[in-house]
Amino acid sequence: MKRIFVNEKWCIGCHLCEYNCAFANSGIKDMVKALKGKNIYPRVHVEGDDKITYAVSCRHCTDPICVRSCISGALYIKDGTVCIDHDKCVGCLTCILVCPYGAVSQDENGAVQKCELCLKNSAGAPACALGCPNGAIVYEER
């Protein structure tokens, strides 16, 4: 299956992936309306220091510890993608306790959110990769 891969050599730390992610998952058609003047809660985040930056999002692990550890049965694997059923999630945050990549986070209401490869939203393919100006985030088979 296709996954997100990161090449930190090309990352310029512009944080566009965070904005594209927040927009794609906002359900709002107009990017300005979706993001302007708001705190954003993207499912990808850029880390780094003064020398290096890179984007981190769910690795869609082949044997994901978040799914094995989920106490509500809300996290599940569908065709290799690690997905979350928001209706079942109770916000215990066990997934945040166990994700080795720090890739699961909370949204503005404290509910758990994670990258689902934009397969459930209108972007259709990961907006972070589609919008990365430098090819530092790619969506491909490896």
Add this chain to the structure above:
Amino acid sequence: MKNYVIIGNGTAAVGCIEGIRSIDRDGKITVISSERHPVYCRPLISYYLEGKTDIERIKYRPENFYMENGCEVIYGKSAVKIDNGKKVILLNDESKIFYDELCIATGSDPFIPDFDGIESVGDKYSFMTLDDALAIEKAVSKNSKVLIIGAGLIGLKCAEGLRDRVESITVCDLADRVLSSILDSDCAQIMQRHLERCGISFMLGDSAAKFRGNTALMKSGKQVDFDILVLAVGVKANISLLKDIGGMCGRGIIVDDHMRTSVSGIYAAGDCTECTDISCGESKVIAILPNAYMQGKCAGINMAGAQEAYDKAIPMNSIGFFGLHAMTAGSYFGPEQNGEIYEEKSEDKIKRLFTKDGLLTGFILIGNTDKAGIYTNMVRNRIPLSEVDYERLKKSPDFVSFGAEYRKKKFGSVV
């Protein structure tokens, strides 16, 4: 065709079923379930009382789970005896079930001390099962005064679940702090203050000495009147099936890292077992859901004839009360045990990282729990501090501290 039997129908049983089916699609699987419910999320019973889940959503697996996995579930019956020579299990209705491979996943039961006068208490409950939650739900009203014995995970989650349904909640515990199994005293104080602000009353360092009807006479001499009593003192692993046939048991059934018990052909998984906590090297009962699932899955794979080891068990908990989250993992060694502690602290936030012998052995985070899994991973996988920039990592859980090679491996390939 192999004949698999699982005694118990909780999380470890699901792990076991999924483990077996990852190897063997054809063998027969029989599940013996003393509870009359399909598998549900046991830790969610407090969320049920709180209204954050319901009877449908609390299910751990979809409706068709047993059918899809070709399992027969025997509801409402329990195993009373194993004959490991004949490989047969005797149930409480005297029926017999034969097995080739057996997994004991019997979990634990509430431990109820022999309180003087406990039989005179009308409305008393444990808080371990969905049926307990449903019974408590029926019993409480807006005017109920609730007394909870035990300020551990079970007692306090029960308090949270009930707060908006009752008039008052008092929690007592012989320990001098809340959550004494997972928090040290400074951290416990932060959580206790928060719980008190949210309307929960405490009597710590004190417990019921005896009961006279709906009055508890405390060890301190105080009296507490209540309408509903919840007993959340502790739990005991259900080990008798294996112990009765001479299997090795401590406080739990002893298993190796393949989930084999000391009796040939019998595996065990979940809260009924005792295994090595790799953060301190001691054998202990680690009664948490992730452990139950991972042990169950490991047992299932081995039962089906493949090889799988699970040797990364550590205690870990993510537990929130009224919006304040605590995350803990591993073992806490202070300076008196040659450990070192890194701390960041403010009014209602704390971070404590415990290191010893060049490893991160455990942590406590309250308040800011973002990216805690990066620390958990250090503990579970015993990543030497010498391989990371710990001076940076202890302040900021991210991957700058891990170096370019590590990042390339983790973010540039399938993991």
